[in-house]
Amino acid sequence: MTEGMTDGMTNLPDAAMMNALAPHGPEATQVATLTQVMTVGGALILLLVCVLTAVAILGPRSWKRALSGRDTVRWGGFAFPIVTLAALLFWSLWTMRGTERAAAAPAALTISVVGEQWWWRLDYRDAQGRRFAEANEIVVPVGVDVDLLLESADVIHSVWLPSLAGKLDMIPGRTNRLRLRADRPGVYRGQCAEYCGGSHARMGFELIALAPDDFAAWRAAAHAPRREPADEDARRGREVFAAAGCGACHTVRGTDAQGRVGPDLTRLGARRHIAAASLPNTHDARARFVARSQEVKPQSLMPPFAFLTETQLSDLAAYLGGLK
């Protein structure tokens, strides 16, 4: 099942998951090459300016004389920039053209991603065309083109996965389409890249690229019937969940909890992080978040459930951890 699926993924070094210069997708790869060329070129130009300045100030008289005419301005200020900028611009435009053409071909998978303050609402369709909701952790098959349909429920957000592609904004009233492909299985981290108030700094996410069979299994399990909680404390946790009214805001498919204000919790237990990649998905972190959510995500809509006792919080955390 979904258990253990992501265990091996933590081998990927953290920095590689989120680095525009460590690309693992076609768009990011093209941009990384462009970046490297521009960086080297820029450094050389800066060096040239420094050298010319040094010569102008300290150089031998004949060199200074050569630099002191209007030709320096014409060659350095007009001819050289025009040529280099034209070349660079054309390369850049050609890259854009390629990206546009590639994105025109249909994607193998389309996922709706709606930005909320300060989490990500996901909407998939399974093989039978049935929809199911997820939150904060985008799971995709490796090596295929995926479209993320980006919208916003409130303010402007932006989806950015530096290792895979450029970013694209979520603007209320519009749907933007972000084309991605993960070329290696693994975990890629992303971040909201448009200031959205309050807890913008705590609005990260992860994209998990699975082998095709694993992805198919993951998707098929979306509508699997709910298992009974394994332990006594998880069963007690289920009671706490119901009694505290969590279902008013959260959905757990196959139960009475059908709220849509907050993230879907149906498969919370299988995720690597909670609270939009702010906390690791451990028992203690779950308990802490429920009790003191405002410390982790200030100004979010999740009220702190401080009135729950230690035991209740622990049971609730066990229940949530078992939702897979």
Place this chain on the structure above:
Amino acid sequence: MILWAAFFLVAYASESLFRLKLGRPELHTPFATLAGATTLGLTFVLLRMARADFIGRSARTLALLAAVATGFGLAALLTLG
């Protein structure tokens, strides 16, 4: 410079016009390209007409820069239009 600004405005504004009012978005690129070529042509004519004093020579430099910018803009239109 004024010509460049006019070309810019024409290219920018005509996009909506073609798409929404006339329903022929595919015409925008050829139209804007024509506008750009016209701008370049007029710029070169003006270049040759400029006087040799301070203002005339400054205008020639400006015209050169405007031509470069128009050229860059045309490159964008032709590559991506």
Place this chain on the structure above:
Amino acid sequence: MTALPLEPPNEAPRPPDELAKLEEIWAVPRGWRIVTAVNNNIVGYFYVATAFLFFLLAGLLAVLIRLQLAFPDGKLLSEATYNQVFTMHGTVMMFLFAVPAVEAAGVLMLPQMLGARDLPFPRLGAYAFWAYAIGGVVFFGSIFFGSIFFGASPSGGWFMYPPLTNQRFSPDIGADFWLLGIGFIEISAIAGAIEIIVGVLRTRAPGMHLSRMPVFAWTMLIFAWMIVFAFPAVILSTILLELERAFGWPFFDATKGGDALLWQHLFWFFGHPEVYIIFLPAAGMVSMIVPTMVRAPLVGYRLIVAALIAVGFFSFGLWVHHMFTTGIPAVSLGFFSAASAAVAIPSGVQIFAWIATMASGRLRMTAASLFVLGFLFVFTLGGLTGVMVAMVPFDRQAHDSYFIVAHLHYVLFGGMVFPLFAAFYYWTPAFSRNALSERAGKWAFALIFIGFNIAFLPMHVAGLRGMPRRVYTYPSGLGWDGPNLISTAGALILATGIAVFVVDAVRKIRPTLGDSAGDVWKAGTLEWLPNGAYAARSVPVVTDREPLWARPTLAREVEEGRWFLPGAPTGRRETIVTSPVEAHPQYLMRLTGPGWSHVSAAVFTAAFFLLLTAKAVWLAGACGLGALASLLIWAWRTDPSDAGEVDVGGGLKLPTYASGPRAHSWWATVVVLSVAGALWFSYVFAYLYLWTVAPSNWPGATAMPSPERALLAGALLLASGAALTAMRVLLARDRRVAAAIAALSGVVLLALALGADALGHWESGLRAPRSGYAAVVYASHLLQGQIAGAVVVTGVFVALRLALGLVTARRRVMADNLALLWAYALGQGALALLLTHGFPRLIGKG
């Protein structure tokens, strides 16, 4: 036109009381009455000091930011406080420091540099300063008092994108503070721009042809015109957002036919030119400092001037490069990417011109030179990263990340702050009894340069590793820890360098009028002439770009009063008005001296905006009336009557009154109308843009209200136009009372025209809060109301003066300005009718 003398035309020694009289006329009020002073040097000192104070205050906010971000999961500031701190850091730096600082430099130095005695509208410049200072101090106070007591500082980032900043997501008063606070900054900037344009174009020393004008004057001229065309876009956007917040007019609300991107277009149409507005005068300063420091004239003057003008133009075509990730179609992005690449060329031209200039002489390694070299390095690096982000594919990674934070600081700090420090070290001797300490300056430079690079270079790395902007903290383990810690260390070194400068400045700078340290660098331009409260003792004829180098005896001759205007022939403050290109003397302008009306106008203007923010509407209204009354009193004392021809020295006789297009206030009115036109143009953009966003909201021919009211409005406009013509004809025949009646009836007709149109929309059931279309139609009425209001007030004012005989067929400057304003209002009104009634019918069914 008689040729200008090449030798001093006046005999020395001058009559004994001439200098004493000059000093008395130009004397600065003493004690606390100095707040009424209007001398450009006095206002300039206050202005520079205030701008620098805001730099320090916003810099302290930056230190707080860096302390919070030094370690992951920082706990120094809460997210609410941090969000206010970074918003205020950016807002104060951009609006209360950067633009005012260069404007202050212009106010302080331009008249002396151009050979004028003062700016052409001294009270306007003082008003601009006081409105800015009072408003700025209160606005900045909001962060301390606001966040401590009320959480009232804005927290939407310095560019305040809706919907985050609308009433629903930012219900507190902070956003209103920002929106209305920006209002008086805008007024201040525009007032300054008017001064500078008219001053640079019309009050230069005789013979100072445009090709001989100092490069700093060129950059200030371009800077001012850029303000004229760019600021109205942000004026409009702040008005619209405030209307949405206060009254629910849905300009930016996608659910009702508005669009969040409308704000971004309007803001960045201002915002991009804004950064060149900040950079260009600093580049102009460098173009003044380098030639002096190498003792050789600037190489490529003409190329530099052309490049500056090109930057000014191009900068208006780049704004979408701030929106590359919004989902706009690729062809548009490519177009703006192309323009953004093109602007790098004229920016680079200047760098090579400075290198060539340095090669043509021997650079003295003074503190000022070091800051210039620092500027060259830092700004070039920033410009290169700018070319990088101009390329769309790269920007899609870099946008809104710390790479951009690095880029913007390299170009802004490098491009403006380094030259500003260079300017302090360079020009202080011209205005202060002591120069600054060279030794302290070199230490300050080293700390600032090293600290700056350590602080900002690592941010490029953090950005590419995924660190977005405006995050109050970050988790460990993403590779952001190291760069952030290094950045904080660098920031502290930078702060130390600035502290060294501040200590030096406090110890050494003693602003003075008359016994400054003098021309310690042996520079070539006129601001280095010995000066007093009256600027230079006499006004020389200029035949060269570096007059003091071309004529070594010039300083002595000017001081002895042997050139033009050694005294005050009309007994008032005066300066010579010259033709715009060749600087032929045309007439002698009389300038106003100290007074209270502009100060009270500034206080009431600032109070008006701030009370509106606090929603104390009646009190705000009262202050608005107070501002208006002050303005009217101020205006009443302008336009002195003709004093005949006077001798300004050497037999040159000049008239003392000019009317028609030659008058300096006519030019000022044209500048104001350019602002109004730019505002209107931004509005037309907003109207058409919202149509492209939600065309279904537009009514189409069949759903429009019936055209009667619009036709009535058109007829009233025509009638008003007839009254305008009548007024001008009657005035030419000196039929003053009849002209007054024509003026009064004409402006009333204009107001009625506006009312008829607005009534028509109201009667059709159109209500602004319902849709973006409705909101933008009523926004048109609001803009019409603003201009009509100005015309009505001016019309009544001029009618009164006509009746009192203070405006006549000869003394007609005020009537001319009214006619300009009125004609503009008629034109704008007619276009508004065509747009709001014609366009929906033209596009067919909605």
